[in-house]
Amino acid sequence: MDSLLKHMVDMTGHRDHTMLDISVISAVQELACASRTRVLSLAAVRGQLFVRPRAVINAGSAARMEDLSDPSNPGEPISNFPALAACIVRHESNADTVDAQGNHTLWMPIWIGDKASTCLEIVNPTPYTSDTIHIIGGVVSVYRNFQNLLDYSERDSLTGLLNRKTFDDQLAKMLSASNESDTVSLPPGDTERRHHHEEEKQWLAVVDVDHFKHVNDKFGHLYGDEVLILIANLLQSSFRAQDRVFRFGGEEFVVLLRSTTLENAKKIIDRFRMNVEQHDFPQVGKVTVSVGFVSISAFEAPVIILGRADQALYYAKSHGRNMSCHYDELVSGGLLQTVESNDTAEFF
Template identity: 75%
Template sequence: MDSLLRHMVDMTGHRDHTMLDISAISAVQELAGALQTRVLAINTVRGQKFVRPRAMVGAGLPPRLFDQPDSAQLDEPLSGYPELGACIAQHEDSVEAITADGRRILWLPIWMGDKVTTCLEIVHPHPYSSDTIHVIGGIVSVYRNFQNLLDYSERDSLTGLLNRKTFDDQLNKMVQVTAEHEPAPPPLPGQPERRQHVDSEKQWLAVVDVDHFKAVNDKFGHLYGDEVLILIANLLQSSFRAQDRVFRFGGEEFVVLLRSTSLVNAQKIIDRFRTNVESYEFPQVGRVTVSVGFVGISAYESPVNILGRADQALYYAKSNGRNQACHYDQLVSGGQLQAVASNATAEFF
C-alpha cells in the first residue's frame, strides 16, 4: 500500500506529459512485476493508424524516452498489432495476447471520449492475478485523468492545438535535443560561420499567418472567422507529420516545430500544407491562403532569436505577394534579408 501511495503522489505531482508517462509506467512496472512496460502513441496519418513507443521501462533498467529526432523511424502500422487494433475498433478498455513463448501482453488504451492517442502495453511472464488487474486499473484511471488535465491546460480552447505556453517548453526541449546532435560549435569572433550542409537533417521552426484574416472577419463576421481558424488547424494536423508539433499562438498565427528532416523535405512538407489551404473551399468564405516563414533550429541560437528569424521570413513573405513559404537562410544568402542577431520587430514580443 505504501508503494502504491508513493507512486500515486509521484504521478499527481507532474505538470508535464513526459514525466507523467515515466511515472505511470514505473508504477505499473513495479507494482505488477512486469518484464516491460511501454507508453505507445497512436497516431493517424492520412486515414491510417500507426503505433510508436513514447516511453519504456524494463525489469532492472532505467526508463527510456523515444522523443528524439529520429523517432519517426519507430512508427509501425497498427495492423501489426491485430489484437490492439480490434480492441480500439470495438472501443474496449483492454485486450490481452499470448506470445509464442507464453508471455502475456496486456494493452490498455487510454480513451479520451471516443478517441485514443495513447496506450499502455504491459508484458508479464505469467497470467495476471485479479489483484494485479485491480492495481493496474487504478493506475490507468489516475493516468487518464491527469492526461485530460494536462491536455486541457496545454491546448487552445478554439482549435484544440497546443498553446503558446506549451510551445515555449517544446522549443527549449528541441534546442536541447539539437545540441546533442549538432557537432559544429559556433565560430569564434572573426572566423567564418560554419553552416550545416543543406541536405543534413535538422529541426525546423515555421511561423504561419492567415493572409487577409481581418478582411474575413470584417466581411463575414467572427463566427466564420473562427470556423476558418478551426479548419486551418485541421489542415495543419493533417498536412504535417505525426512527430511534428503544431501550436496556435493566438489570433491567426500558428507555429510548427518540424522534427528531423532536410531542408528539401521541410520545404516540401510546408508547401504541401500551404497548397492544401489554397485548394480548400472554406464554407461561405471561399478561398483562403497562408504565408509561412521558417528557419533551422540551432543549438547555438537562443529560442527568441530562432523565432525572430522565422518571423522575419514570414514578414518578407507577406510583404512580397503572400501565399508563399520563405526560408530565412535562403533570403539572407540571396540578399533579400539582412542577417541580424535578433528581430526587434517580431510581432510575438
C-alpha cells in the first residue's frame, strides 16, 4: 500500500505529459512485477490505426521516452495486435493474450469519452490475477484523469487548439531538437544524407484572419466565434499529424511545421490558405487568411523567430491579404529589411 501511495503522489505531482508517462509505467512496472511496460500512442493515418511506443521500461532498467522525431514512421498497424484491435473495436477496458514463449501481454486503453489515443501495454511471464488487474485499473484511472487535466490546461477553450502557454514549451522542444540535428556529424562523402539534412528544416507560421473586426461588427461575436472554430478545424485538417497548431488569442494562430523543405512548407501553408478561401462560412460567406512564415534556427531566440514571422505576416496584410509570405524571400528580394526584433508585433 505504501508503494501504491508513493506512486500516486509521484504521478499527481507532474504538470507535463512526458513525465506523467514515465511515472505511470514506473508505477505499473513495480506493482505488476512486469518484465516490460510501455505507453503506446494510437493514431489514425489515412484511415488506418497505427500503434507506436511512446515510453518504455524494462525490468531492471530505468524508464525512457522513445524517439518520435521521425514523422515518416507512424508505427505498426494495429492489425499486428489482433487482441488490442478487438478491444478497441468493442470499447473494452482491457485485453490480454499469450505468445508462443508463454509471455502474457495485457493492454489497457485509456478511454476519454469514446476515443482512445493512448494505451498501456504490460508484459509478464505469469498470468495476471484479478487483484493485479484491479490495482492497475486504479492507476490507469488516475493517469486518465490527470491526462484530462493536462489537456484542459493546454488547450484554448473556444477552439480546442493548443494555447499560447503550450506553444512556449513546444517551441523550446523544437529548438532543442533542431540544435541536436544541427550538431550531428555526418560521415565524409555521405552526400545523400547531408543533402537531406540541409534541405529539411522546422518552420513557424503566423496566421491572421483577414478583416475579422468587420465580421464581428457586421454579424456579431457569436458568428465571429463560429468563424474561429471553423478556421481551427481547417487548420487541423490542412496540416499534417506531426505539425502543431496553436491559438494565440483573438484571430491569431501559430503553426509549428516539423521537418520539411521550403517547397513543401509553401505547399502545406498554401493548401490551408486555399481551403479557407474556398470554404463557405455560414451567414458570413467568404473569409480569407494571411500567413507569414520563417525557418526555425536553434541559434536564435524565440522572440526573434516570432518577430520575423510577424514581419512577413504584416507584409502580406499590407499588400493585398489572402497570401502567404516567406520572411527570408522577402528580405532577399529587398522587400523587407532584416530586423532583430519587431517592436510592433501583436504577440508581445
